[in-house]
Amino acid sequence: MSPATLAAARAPEHRAAAGFFRTYLYATDHKMIAKQYLLLGLVMALVGGFLSYAMRWQLAWPDTEVPGFGFVGPETFNVLVTNHGTIMVFFVAMPILLGSFGNFLIPLMIGARDMAFPRLNALSFWLLALGSAVVVASFFVPGGAASAGWTGYPPLSAKTEYTGVDWGLNLWLLAHAIEFAAFLLGGVNFLTTVVTLRAPGLTVGRLPLVIWQQATAAILFLLSVGPLIAGAIMLLMDRLAGTGFFLPERGGEPLLWQHLFWFFGHPEVYVVLLPALGAVLEVFPVFSRKPIFGYRLIVWATLVAGALSFVVWAHHMFVSGMDPRLAMPFSITTILISVPFALAVFAMLASLYRGSIAFELPMLWGLGFLAMFTVGGLTGIFLGSAPADIYLNGTYFVVAHFHYTLISAVIFGGYAGIYYWFPKMFGRMLGTRLGHVHFWSTLVFFNLVFFPLHWIGIAGMVRRIANPLQYDLVAPHQWINVVSTVALFGLILSQLVFLLNFGLSQWRGRAAPGNPWEAATLEWTTPSPPPHGNWGDAMPSVERGPYEYSVPGAGRDWLPQRVGAAGAGGRS
Amino acid sequence: MSAAVHAHAEAAGAAARGKVAVWWFLASEVMLFGGLISSFVVARLGGAAHAEPGQLNVTVAAINTFILLSSSYTMVEAYAAAERGDRRGMRLLLALTVLGGLAFLGVKAYEYTGEIAHGFTPWAGPFWSFYYTLTGLHALHVLVGVVLNATLCADARLGLGRPYRVELAGLYWHFVDIVWIFLFPLVYLS
Numbered sequence: 194m195s196p197a198t199l200a201a202a203r204a205p206e207h208r209a210a211a212g213f214f215r216t217y218l219y220a221t222d223h224k225m226i227a228k229q230y231l232l233l234g235l236v237m238a239l240v241g242g243f244l245s246y247a248m249r250w251q252l253a254w255p256d257t258e259v260p261g262f263g264f265v266g267p268e269t270f271n272v273l274v275t276n277h278g279t280i281m282v283f284f285v286a287m288p289i290l291l292g293s294f295g296n297f298l299i300p301l302m303i304g305a306r307d308m309a310f311p312r313l314n315a316l317s318f319w320l321l322a323l324g325s326a327v328v329v330a331s332f333f334v335p336g337g338a339a340s341a342g343w344t345g346y347p348p349l350s351a352k353t354e355y356t357g358v359d360w361g362l363n364l365w366l367l368a369h370a371i372e373f374a375a376f377l378l379g380g381v382n383f384l385t386t387v388v389t390l391r392a393p394g395l396t397v398g399r400l401p402l403v404i405w406q407q408a409t410a411a412i413l414f415l416l417s418v419g420p421l422i423a424g425a426i427m428l429l430m431d432r433l434a435g436t437g438f439f440l441p442e443r444g445g446e447p448l449l450w451q452h453l454f455w456f457f458g459h460p461e462v463y464v465v466l467l468p469a470l471g472a473v474l475e476v477f478p479v480f481s482r483k484p485i486f487g488y489r490l491i492v493w494a495t496l497v498a499g500a501l502s503f504v505v506w507a508h509h510m511f512v513s514g515m516d517p518r519l520a521m522p523f524s525i526t527t528i529l530i531s532v533p534f535a536l537a538v539f540a541m542l543a544s545l546y547r548g549s550i551a552f553e554l555p556m557l558w559g560l561g562f563l564a565m566f567t568v569g570g571l572t573g574i575f576l577g578s579a580p581a582d583i584y585l586n587g588t589y590f591v592v593a594h595f596h597y598t599l600i601s602a603v604i605f606g607g608y609a610g611i612y613y614w615f616p617k618m619f620g621r622m623l624g625t626r627l628g629h630v631h632f633w634s635t636l637v638f639f640n641l642v643f644f645p646l647h648w649i650g651i652a653g654m655v656r657r658i659a660n661p662l663q664y665d666l667v668a669p670h671q672w673i674n675v676v677s678t679v680a681l682f683g684l685i686l687s688q689l690v691f692l693l694n695f696g697l698s699q700w701r702g703r704a705a706p707g708n709p710w711e712a713a714t715l716e717w718t719t720p721s722p723p724p725h726g727n728w729g730d731a732m733p734s735v736e737r738g739p740y741e742y743s744v745p746g747a748g749r750d751w752l753p754q755r756v757g758a759a760g761a762g763g764r765s
Numbered sequence: 766m767s768a769a770v771h772a773h774a775e776a777a778g779a780a781a782r783g784k785v786a787v788w789w790f791l792a793s794e795v796m797l798f799g800g801l802i803s804s805f806v807v808a809r810l811g812g813a814a815h816a817e818p819g820q821l822n823v824t825v826a827a828i829n830t831f832i833l834l835s836s837s838y839t840m841v842e843a844y845a846a847a848e849r850g851d852r853r854g855m856r857l858l859l860a861l862t863v864l865g866g867l868a869f870l871g872v873k874a875y876e877y878t879g880e881i882a883h884g885f886t887p888w889a890g891p892f893w894s895f896y897y898t899l900t901g902l903h904a905l906h907v908l909v910g911v912v913l914n915a916t917l918c919a920d921a922r923l924g925l926g927r928p929y930r931v932e933l934a935g936l937y938w939h940f941v942d943i944v945w946i947f948l949f950p951l952v953y954l955s
Contacts, residue, residue: 310786380793381793419798420797420799420803422797423801423804426898427801427898430894436887436894436897437891438898443888443891449804
């Protein structure tokens with residue numbers, strides 16, 4: 194039996210009068226779960242943003258009282274860097290880009306009524322919510338929150354007396370464990386849905402690229418997180434059961450943790466990046482009214498980059514004291530991995546080339562992603578090469594580099610997706626005036642925060658120091674820290690503009706039509722917002738690829754994927 | 766579509782979805798044990814993590830291996846019985862599988878007791894750290910399998926008419942078995 198008939202066999206559920214609990218808390222509808230993930234991600238982004246505010250204040254004006262936070266000092270500074278990183282990667286980027294986008298888009302774009310396992314889906318979300326609660330709670334236990342860096346390197350993290358943090362670090366590990374379980378179950382659900390519930394005619398060669406990216410991200414996560422879970426078990430055993438996996442004085446090996454961590458850590462970068470890249474790949478054809486350039490090329494580039502991401506991890510460890518003979522092969526694989534990404538970037542540029550570009554907000558964010566990600570990609574080539582990395586490792590150059598890659602993905606790619614799918618998700622158009630303020634101020638302030646950090650990194654300022662004025666090397670460049678911090682205030686305020694716009698548009702926004710952007714993929718053939726079960730009584734079937742724009746001789750400038758959808762018109 | 770046909774299509778779809786999901790889940794489990802086992806192998810090659818001859822009870826562990834392998838066989842037969850719709854056979858074979866799992870855990874507990882009595886605790890050295898973590902994580906997986914199989918055995922309606930549920934539990938149970946097939950030579954014989 195084909196997947197399509199299976200999908201059709203699952204009748205739509207009729208429960209118009211579901212109560213508050215069923216609708217908002219124990220929700221199994223993938224669209225509601227997507228909203229839950231989005232809300233959780235945005236709330237945790239406020240937490241992570243607040244930590245970055247306290248951290249940057251301390252760097253600009255060391256050891257002064259931070260308004261609204263209090264005195265920072267070295268110990269608290271370590272808590273701030275650790276939890277800022279953890280929260281932003283695991284509790285903001287992944288919930289929004291995978292949890293929210295993946296849940297919302299996969300069933301709608303492949304023509305299914307819901308995910309393959311709706312209740313498992315709800316379990317994933319609530320596990321993640323529990324993990325978020327645990328990480329926030331870790332701030333309030335005796336000894337404070339984890340302070341061993343977001344990478345949790347032992348021996349620092351393996352013994353309480355090294356950091357003075359006891360249960361904070363155990364809870365930090367526990368929060369990770371819960372988060373991993375949540376996304377493992379989520380990833381299994383994503384992949385099963387994509388494999389078994391596609392509409393008739395939706396061959397893998399006709400899948401929208403964002404679905405390819407989501408599925409690849411799910412595979413990367415599933416296959417990379419195991420060793421880190423193993424490492425986390427060993428670290429927890431070291432802390433609680435007295436074993437010595439990572440403690441040299443008990444015959445252990447601290448470097449082992451770094452291998453296990455980065456074996457996960459590098460694929461994790463792409464777990465976050467690919468869904469954002471996918472969102473931008475959906476936006477570009479719609480707002481340049483052109484088919485995507487090199488569909489197959491992009492799919493292969495994604496898969497090759499995903500495979501290569503498993504053999505680059507030791508480039509994070511060039512100065513860790515590992516066998517130096519490993520530096521050369523890992524430099525080579527690292528520089529090799531820029532090839533598929535460069536291909537993807539060129540394919541995106543070629544998709545824009547001579548298109549009729551409409552500078553709507555999703556497109557602006559998409560272009561912002563392309564520009565900012567390229568900066569991050571280029572500095573990555575510096576760091577991937579062992580000789581340059583030996584100088585730059587652990588400096589603010591690295592901080593600037595990964596914020597250009599991760600923020601381009603999470604903020605620019607994420608907002609491209611949010612602005613693009615907001616009408617479908619909430620049935621309202623997102624306000625454009627505040628939207629333009631949000632985009633341009635974010636673009637300017639983001640660069641003002643992070644570009645100068647390249648310079649201060651080259652000048653020698655290293656990460657995780659609480660008071661740069663203590664170092665004669667760095668003190669003359671302190672103005673850079675001040676500029677960066679002041680710009681951060683602007684960056685945070687710009688995001689508050691977004692939240693304001695988000696809230697206002699929920700009830701004052703213009704009602705969204707079914708297909709406001711005249712896009713071809715399946716989700717735009719449903720009403721905005723789609724009803725429970727998505728498709729009413731008529732399950733969709735698909736007759737062409739996802740990016741049929743400006744087809745010569747067609748009546749309109751786009752041909753919907755869905756058989757018989759309005760606008761599919763023949764020749765004019 | 767008649768109700769019977771509808772139910773049949775629904776079950777076939779659920780079987781397909783379940784199988785895809787379990788295989789992906791097992792892939793991630795392979796990486797979990799893979800990470801831990803490779804860490805052990807690296808430490809072992811570095812010379813730090815190994816047991817002296819006579820510290821481990823190889824004979825008892827070999828018997829335990831035999832018990833676990835036999836329970837995989839009863840699992841296969843339980844699935845065959847479920848496919849035939851043989852309610853009694855399925856329950857009996859699932860019960861035997863559960864007993865096999867419990868016997869394995871009992872023998873493991875006996876081994877742990879003896880080792881701890883001789884002072885080989887988890888903090889007695891790198892080998893013992895790995896030994897308890899590897900076999901302990903595996904034992905947790907055995908326990909989960911025992912609970913799954915016991916549930917299917919206690920409520921026969923779960924498996925009858927939906928034999929794919931027994932098949933899925935079987936996939937997991939065989940995986941747990943295969944992990945032990947890697948652990949036994951690596952931990953006890955190397």
